[in-house]
Amino acid sequence: MNWQQACELPYYGGADLGATWSPAQTVFKLWAPTASAVELQLFATGTDQEPGAAGLAEHTMQPAGDGVWSVTVPGNLNGVYYLYQLHFPDGHTAAVVDPYARAAGANGQRGMVIDLDAAQPDDWAEDRRPSIPAHARAVWEVHVADFSADEHSGVPEAWRGKYMGFVPEDTTLDGDGEHPTCLNYLKRLGVTHVQLQPIFDFATVDETRPGGYNWGYDPLNYNVPEGSFSTDAFHGEVRVRECRAMIQALHRAGLGVIMDVVYNHTYHTDSWLERTVPGYWNRRWANGNMTNGSGCGDDLASERPMVRKYLVDSVLYWAREYHIDGFRFDLMALEDVDTMNAIRAALDALPGGQEILMYGEPWTGGGTNLEGGARPSDKRALDALSDRIGFFCDDTRDAVKGNVFDAANAGYVNGAPQCGYDVLHAVAAWRSGARGFRPRQAMQVVQYVSAHDNFTLWDKLAAVARRGDYDAADSDLLGQNRMAAGICLTCQGMPFFQAGEEFGRTKYGDHNSYQGPLSTNRLDWRRACRPEFAALTSFYRGMLAIRRAYPRLAGAYGEQEPFILALPGWLIGFVPETEGNDPVGQLVVYYNPERTRQWVSLPSGTWRRLCDGTHAGTTPFGPLCRDALELEPRSVTILVAE
Known part of the structure; x- marks a missing residue:
């Protein structure tokens, strides 16, 4: 399907795609304009392996205009699982999980009808986004499992590595009552936002077995929380309730929650989206092969009207139903400028929506094929992007501690003072245009030196210094670590840290631990409590306090570049x-x-x-x-x- 054919498909602007539940009936709607027939299949369970598994009923869906198929099923279907069976004029059929499904069974192979109000933790209706001044913003990135999986975390065993690991407020190291861990630690650190690595349903962890691990950049169901982080992956309402409980606990601690979203690709080439409207959802080269700008072979064509609508609808859903405070876009340059601006405008229209953060990676992982004159959302597009859409600044990152793709390459703090030219421009959030891009306001720039990708800061400093003992509290590395943090927290822009950076987090030289093991990725709470590393944490805490006390450091209110x-x-x-x-x-x-x-x-x-x-x-x-x-x-x- 080429650009012209895609644009000729009918556009549906309604806000009711998916399964709309009520006690009396559920209305199912699916946009599938190229299908010749669609059936709705209902099931008692999310998999065929569970007790009581049975097919309940099948209903023929009817065309409802603008490419939509619809059927209304009477009765209370809360907790019933479902699939769509599509038929196409060429004779092929496809079983599809609803792209708009809001809950799912184990491993996301069937959608689930859900009463969202019944899937709430206590007092969810009173949950509110914390009010955080722009100058005070500081982001701490963490994977849900990493946060509490450590056996010394003080979190109850059943909750370790789960959404619920964020809920206890008073955990300490091995329950000693002295050394704070997890949320108890985090609320004292001084950061304002927690960026969660992907929490929507991803493909490569078997939710029916313990011990699986992945960073989650392999999306499967975009509007469903990941089941491996819940205490029960088989009942779809549990993951919804527990994901909300995590967010509620962070809000109660005064922390905003940022969701790392992977709208640039689907994990499977044969995704639910692609099965629904073959040839529509993904970008292709002229030879028909899917583009690989994501590194996964299946870029989403955000510039196409219904793809753009899907992305906007999904972001709004998470903002409304999960009270998300911000969105971090993975490989944001694979999304086009108009789509990113449409998401920003849609968030702004929500009550308090202008305070919801948006930022992303202004690069791709490879080539892609944007159609119809669409512009990628990279640093060259800052003139067209909303000035309230931010971007990670790899120029700051590499200038401070060395290039991420060369383990031995040094930066300003660890042996290459000549990188000071770039650090000088980082101080003013690059508004001079020194590297060919010019932010329109300082807070567009996410200032950072480490994130989940590449080496941890400690491991990078150790690699440059040729230190092989990652557990040693090396005085040189501690000093370099403090200096890197000090620069990030005195430059204009929004500071960002990888979880554990503040206590010398190490992955023992593993620069790409996306598949685990958990023993490498989990936060080591005993390390955090060692005196030498606790002193490093104290330095971060003090610098964050200075930043809050002196708003002009951030440049958040239109301040001039520093003198x-x-x-x-x-x-x-x-x-x-x-x-x-x-x-x-x-x-x-x-x-x-x-x-x-x-x-x-x-x-x-x-x-x-x-x-x-x-x-x-x-x-x-x-x-x-x-x-x-x-x-x-x-x-x-x-x-x-x-």
């Missing part, structure tokens, strides 16, 4: 702009990438430290400083005027 001080060599110093002439409360920030102490001149006035490269906090400490100051090796120093 750069003239310093020798690769030292960097800057003064965040402030209003008025009163010097009290003014900040000055210095970066020293050298292995030795360095002297710098100070702006006029009297100064005290908020950060000396090792300790950080909002209470000034140390002696008063005038005229000049000696910076510690490989450090970030912050002074406040008194």
Whole structure:
């Protein structure tokens, strides 16, 4: 199916695709304009292997206009499972899970009719998104299983590695009552948002068996929570309730929840979507092969009208029914600009929707074939994207600690001070246009040095330094780690951290642990409590507190670029702009990438430290400083005027 043929298919603008439940009846609607006939099949269970498995009924669906097939089934079908059986003019048939299914059985092979109001944790109706000032935003990325799977986490065994692992509020290491873990730890750290790696239903973990692991970038059912994170994968309402309970617990702790969404591809070439309207949902080259810009061979054609509608509808569904606070788009450059802007506009129209975050990766994993003049949502499209759609800045990442694709390549904090040119531009969130892209506002830029992809920060620093003992609390690596964090938290933009970065998380040199094992991926709560690494965490906590206390550091409210001080060599110093002439409360920030102490001149006035490269906090400490100051090796120093 080419672009012209795709555009000639009827468009359906209704908001009622899927199974719309009520106590008296359920209305099923499916957009399948090229099918010649469709039947609805009902089942007692989500799989044929469960007790009581049986086919319940079959209903012929009728054309309802605009390519939609519909049937209304009387009675209360809550908890009933279903499939669509499609017939096509060429004689082939396809069994399909409803692309709009909101619940599913084990392994997502049948959709489930659900009363969403009955699948709520207690007090869900009172759940509210926390109000978080723009300048305070700081994101902490974690995989659901990694968060609480550690046997020392203090989480009840049945909840470890599950949605419910986020619910207990007072967990400590082995229940010692002294060392906080999981949510108890997280709510003290100072981050404001938790970015969850994919939580919608993915394909490669067998939900019927314990111990499976995958990062989840292999989507199967876009509107269904992943079953392996629930305590019962066989009953579709359980995963819905427990996923909501996780979000509710994070909200109760004052934390926003960001959902990592993989709308760029489906895992299977023969996906439910592609089975429903063959040739429509995926991009293809001229020879008919699916494009591979995702690295999975099956890019979604977001520029086609019903694909765009599907993406908008899905995001709105998660925002409304799960109270999601933000969306991180995997390989965002595979989505076209118009689709991303349509999602932004649809979120903005929700009550409080303008506070819902949107950002993504402004790159692809390979070539693709956007049609009809569509533009990819990469850094070259910032002029056309909404200025409230952010992007991960790989330029900052690589400048600070070295290129992610070369283990030995150093950056500004670990042996290549000449990277200071790029770090200097990162300070102002790249608004100078130095690398050929120009953000229109600072908070579009996600400033980070590590994420789930590639080495953890600790492992990257160890690789450059040729350290083989990942468990050793190496003083050089600790200093480099602190400096990397200090840069991220003093640059304009939105800071982002991989979970555990703040306590030297290691995967023992595994740079791509997407299939596990869990022993490599889980957060090691004993490591977090070791004194040397707890001190590193304390530094992150102090830097996050400084960021909250001094809003102008973020550039979130249209502040000018910082005033750069003239310093020798690769030292960097800057003064965040402030209003008025009163010097009290003014900040000055210095970066020293050298292995030795360095002297710098100070702006006029009297100064005290908020950060000396090792300790950080909002209470000034140390002696008063005038005229000049000696910076510690490989450090970030912050002074406040008194």
